[in-house]
Amino acid sequence: MSFFQPHGLLAGFHSEAPEPLLPELQSIGEQWFPMRRQISSHAHKAWELYLQLDGVSRWRSRRGTIELKPGHLYAAPPGVEHRLIESLSTKHHFVFAIIDLDAISARLPGVASAWKLGEFITAEGAEHLEAPFRQLVREASMRQPHRAAGMRAALDAVVIEATRLLEAAAGALPGARLLTLHPAVQLAQNLIDNHPEKPWPLIELARLAGLSPNHLVNLFTHAIGMSPRQYLLRQRIDRAKHQLGTSDARITAIALDLGFSSSQHFAKAFARIAGCSARAWRERGMATVSRSAPRRSTANRSRRR
Missing domain, CATH: 1.10.10.60 (Homeodomain-like)
Known part of the structure; x- marks a missing residue:
């Protein structure tokens, strides 16, 4: 496992294989980029989930160019090239995770059907992903009792919330309603x-x-x-x-x-x-x-x- 801060960040970290007992989480990070920052074309062996928390960024893939704003989710499938063209604001803040969805699906039956292999996924209204993502970052960045179990629970929560978002966007599920509050x-x-x-x-x-x-x-x-x-x-x-x-x-x-x-x-x-x-x-x-x-x-x- 490794923790480091990539060159040129305003703040944040990147971790590779943060927990040996949780190999399905291959990478994770939370970062603040300066304006005009770029990331060269790259691909992963597993799904990348990217949640824009603040600022605006522009990405390019074989589908074309997309612009991400706060609350937007961007999921890149395994083996597909994508790159960050530029960050368009002075406050570019995001979290990301590289995950082995097949391994996670083994304990969460039913989630895999929402993730179409080979297709990029973008979705608005992903604000509810922020809380489980933050918990996952917290569990990954600290050593404490039951760390692997805490990271697994947080990772599953991220995948479940992302799957709900994708299914709702596709019309497979109705929008969630909380009946206990006015x-x-x-x-x-x-x-x-x-x-x-x-x-x-x-x-x-x-x-x-x-x-x-x-x-x-x-x-x-x-x-x-x-x-x-x-x-x-x-x-x-x-x-x-x-x-x-x-x-x-x-x-x-x-x-x-x-x-x-x-x-x-x-x-x-x-x-x-x-x-x-x-x-x-x-x-x-x-x-x-x-x-x-x-x-x-x-x-x-x-x-x-």
Whole structure:
């Protein structure tokens, strides 16, 4: 197994064979690219799943050129060439995984039918993939008890969510509905979950949900246990914890990317919710990794793959 940071990244990592007990996960990474970054033409022996989290990128394959925006999934089948033409924004952030779908299908019967061998797959509305992808990155980047089992569970969740997305896009499944929450609460929660960096003033959430601000607050607080504003703050802090533990991005940059008005505002909110400073959180994670995680190569790599 190897962990390294390819040359030219703003932040992030790449890992090859991150867990010997989970050979179906061949590679994984989370990376922040500078503007105009390119990746030369390449192919893999297994499926590559690429989820755009922030920014815009343009890819080319035999199908032509596609433009990916936040919440877009791009899946490249085994053996098919593809390349990143360029990243079109200053905040190009993504996660990816190279997976052996045949091995995963052996324990998840039924998922393989949605993945057509030899065909590129692109899908919008993949925001729900972010949570399992983040969990997979977290499990892969830290050494902790039950690591292989945790990575396997997170990987299966990624594949299941991606399969649902593909089947829904093909009309094989109806869109998912959550019946335990009021539709307005579910809408507001999804908006915050998908874009916690936005300010989401209450009047805007209420307008989109079709309710008065007071009614939305009452419904949301009863269902979720906190107000929309409190929920937004906790989502931002959760994202910050993830980035602090899995990237070397500057703390100020993380704070501003997540919508905080200043590093001081972020520091106070983080300490109040997490119980320690952001720097202490990062150092605690680094100490855990340095004691027991696989060592990352210090050599620069010119390509991500």
